[in-house]
Amino acid sequence: MAAIPLCVDLDGTLTHSDLLIESFLALVKRNPLYLFYCVGWLLRGKGYLKAQIAARVAIDVSLLPYNARLIDFLKQERSNGRDLYLCTAGDQRFAEQIASHFGIFKGVMASNESHNLSGTNKAGALTAEFGVQGFDYCGNARADVPVWKQARKAIVVGGKSIQAAAQKANQTTVVFESKRSFIRLALREMRIYQWVKNLLIVVPLLASHRFTNIDALIADGIAFFSFCFCASSVYLLNDMLDLDADRRHSRKRERPFASGELPLATGICLMFVLLAASASLAIMLPTSFQLVLAGYVAMTLAYSFRLKRVMLVDVFVLAALYTTRIVAGGAAVNVVLSDWLIMFSVMIFLSLAMVKRYTELDKMQREGKAAAAGRGYLTDDMSIVRSFGTAAGYVAVLVLALYMNSTAVTVLYRHPHRLWILFCLLLYWISYIWMVAFRGRMHDDPIVFAIKNRSSLLIIVLCVLSVLVAI
Secondary structure, eight states, X not given: OTTSOEEEOTBTTTBSSOHHHHHHHHHHHHOTTHHHHHHHHHHXXXXXXXXXXXXXXXXXXXXXXXXXXXXXXXXXHHHTTOXXXXXXXXXXXXXXXXXXXXXXXXXEEEEBTTBOOOTHHHHHXXXXXXXXXXXXXXXOSGGGHHHHHXXXXXXXXXXXXXXXXXXXXOSSEEEEEOOOOHHHHHHHHHTXXXXXXXXXXXXXXXXXXXXXXXXXXXXXXXXXXXXXXXXXXXXXXXXXXXXXXXXXXXXGGGSHHHHTSSOHHHHHHHHHHHHHHHHHHHTTXXXXXXXXXXXXXXXXXXXXXXXXXXXXXXXXXXHHHHHHHHHHHHHHTTOOOOHHHHHHHHHHHHXXXXXXXXXXXXXXXXXXXXXXXXXXXXXXXXXXXXXXXXXXXXXXXXXXXXXXXXXXXXXXXXXXXXXXXXXXXXXXXXXXXXXXXXXXXXXXXXXXXXXXXXXXXXXXXXXXXXXXXXO
């Protein structure tokens, strides 16, 4: 056995990720215009594309999601005196960095500008180097079938379908089975629980007291799911662009993309499917809703690519994104939003966005870190962020108080004085949210926390009841 070299694939085998897609996303995140460059590079060959991307992108190979079981096996083989070779269709630069990181590989065979080492090309290169059945090969994809045909033994990392393909090509097969529920992982990446935020779409319907109008309810339902699909597609993109930062985060590194459980190629396909579904539903609603949805997409893209890393701008954009949901709800049912509602929404959501950032900084400080990865904040900024956030929350309460004393309130409410119950509840809730955040018990997203936390949920229910009583 020691005399037979073992050749190991990289993408999907040694690591759960795909370095071509990962480096491509990192490049596009740096500057979206590189997308057009990539099209030109691809016309000159896949190897040339990989080389050009690798020359412009740095990947921290120590953070990649590696296959721990396979690595233990490889180290054992190496300790038994067996020569190991890293043989990948990935670019030479990345392959050498990873080989150096582990220090167990005798050599590296990888793609370069003029040669893409994949499929039959890889089979030919290994046969020329070691001879027919002069090597064992470990891979994970159907592109490896030509290599397994030439190998003495096939070592498979993957599920039953790829196992069957490998056994058909090479009867001597060793399996490292990989069982993953892609549906469960995809739903997790879509963050279904975050859809609760899109209930903000019904706020204009409730505020205008048209919640008994069946047509309006149906329109809001369509708008809700359109926004849900759109938001989930953005979550997918955001997580694919944030792989490096997420892998440095104590909790986010367990996300399906960051951990390598869900393939990036699957994520890209699902993202476009969700966008198409969102657009299909939006077509059924007024043009004004479609424009608001398009604006939401543009704003989220700007946030994902750049604005999330700019201090203060990020929280203002988050507040605007929350408020956009209310604007979209008004557009879906042709309700003109009052200035009072817009002012209140902006301030309350700005406060909640500050809570989100404060919570992140608090967690960084507890972990002994000086700055939040991928953000424009230092842990020393916690006190000023807390001041901004509490001030914005109390201004929102003040806006509500001024509205309750305006002539506009008498048009919609028979008992406007009962809205003071809402005022007291909201004042308490803002204070409660910030106290929870200050004590380090806040979920990263305060709106999701509000739905899961019993005290907060009770306050929300009482707020709704107080409005109904006033009506």
